[in-house]
Amino acid sequence: MAHKPIKDNAHSFAIRLMQHLVVPTFVLDAERRVMIWNKACERLTGIPAKEVIGTQDHWRAFYDAPRYCLADILTLGCLNDLDTLYTAHTEPSETGNGLRAENWCTMPQIGSRHYLAIDAGPIFDDHGKLIAVVETLRDMTEQQNAQTALQNLAACDGLTGIANRRAFDERLKIEWARAARDQQPISLLLLDVDFFKRYNDNYGHQQGDECLRLVAETMAASVFRATDLPARYGGEEFVVLMPNTNQKGAQAVAERVGERIRTLALPHAHSDVAAHVTVSIGVSSALPCTEQAASSLVAMADTALYSAKHAGRDRVVLFEPATAPTTAESTASER
Numbered sequence: 001m002a003h004k005p006i007k008d009n010a011h012s013f014a015i016r017l018m019q020h021l022v023v024p025t026f027v028l029d030a031e032r033r034v035m036i037w038n039k040a041c042e043r044l045t046g047i048p049a050k051e052v053i054g055t056q057d058h059w060r061a062f063y064d065a066p067r068y069c070l071a072d073i074l075t076l077g078c079l080n081d082l083d084t085l086y087t088a089h090t091e092p093s094e095t096g097n098g099l100r101a102e103n104w105c106t107m108p109q110i111g112s113r114h115y116l117a118i119d120a121g122p123i124f125d126d127h128g129k130l131i132a133v134v135e136t137l138r139d140m141t142e143q144q145n146a147q148t149a150l151q152n153l154a155a156c157d158g159l160t161g162i163a164n165r166r167a168f169d170e171r172l173k174i175e176w177a178r179a180a181r182d183q184q185p186i187s188l189l190l191l192d193v194d195f196f197k198r199y200n201d202n203y204g205h206q207q208g209d210e211c212l213r214l215v216a217e218t219m220a221a222s223v224f225r226a227t228d229l230p231a232r233y234g235g236e237e238f239v240v241l242m243p244n245t246n247q248k249g250a251q252a253v254a255e256r257v258g259e260r261i262r263t264l265a266l267p268h269a270h271s272d273v274a275a276h277v278t279v280s281i282g283v284s285s286a287l288p289c290t291e292q293a294a295s296s297l298v299a300m301a302d303t304a305l306y307s308a309k310h311a312g313r314d315r316v317v318l319f320e321p322a323t324a325p326t327t328a329e330s331t332a333s334e335r
Contacts, residue, residue: 024137028071030130032056044137046109062105062116070101070120071135097122102140115144159209160216163231168239171229175243176294179287187250187285189240190301191219191257194278194313196236198270211266211277212236218264222257239301247285247318254281254316262314278314280305285319 018025018036024044027036033056037049045061052058059066073081074097082089082101089101098121107114117138125131155167163171179186193199193215200208212232219238220230229241240257242250258279266277282305284297300319308317 157232168231193236280308
């Protein structure tokens with residue numbers, strides 16, 4: 001009775017084993033054609049194996065448009081594409097040639113986005129020639145959503161719901177460095193609610209909190225670009241960070257913010273400016289260089305803000321060194 005060679009038996013067993021692994025797995029040959037698309041991969045993606053075996057169409061299980069998966073990158077050796085295609089990734093280590101990456105995938109067949117942790121490893125023949133690449137997938141969507149929620153919570157001001165001081169400080173460093181590298185202007189609005197202490201003392205802290213919420217909401221709604229960051233700087237002070245924005249553009253946003261807050265017509269009978277809540281806004285703009293600290297943008301806006309207070313409040317003032325008030329005048333100015 002003839003027996004199949006041991007090597008053939010082992011090969012068949014390995015394929016059957018991979019087909020029934022609980023980990024979603026697919027295998028590409030050296031020409032990037034799908035050799036194996038296991039049952040767990042079918043369940044994850046909604047794509048049956050018969051639709052992709054023998055093709056290079058595995059990308060459509062994960063994305064809306066053609067693009068490389070991690071196994072493709074490893075097969076082709078185009079490691080330069082990792083930065084543009086993946087949220088996070090590793091480079092091949094000295095002890096192995098595999099890749100690891102993480103990414104949001106649109107998963108068009110099942111109609112929902114999933115965050116996948118992906119591993120791709122090469123298989124070589126006895127002569128060191130690449131014959132296949134194995135890609136395994138782990139669905140990390142719940143963990144990623146939980147992590148994102150925690151990060152958002154840590155980055156949000158509990159009262160107003162906009163970004164907090166910590167988030168602003170971190171973003172300022174990033175945007176300042178980017179502006180210095182690309183030689184693009186960056187601007188900042190520093191906004192203060194006029195006579196807010198009197199408002200709080202006379203209307204109560206609960207009404208004072210509601211005033212701050214409405215000011216923050218109005219300010220955020222007045223900022224139209226997704227790249228701009230409105231944040232609560234502290235107390236009754238707010239900021240808007242505007243990358244790639246010159247002084248003229250920043251002034252236009254500041255004027256819009258001030259006007260919309262006036263339009264709220266929140267009663268403030270104890271203000272010396274108007275019968276409703278108003279704000280003073282300092283505007284700073286810079287074309288950063290690496291020798292400057294990012295905090296200089298805040299310092300300039302703070303100087304302009306004090307100039308606005310010194311000039312009568314309820315106004316926008318651009319940073320101009322010649323018009324900055326003295327330290328004594330700034331300190332004496334009631335907020």
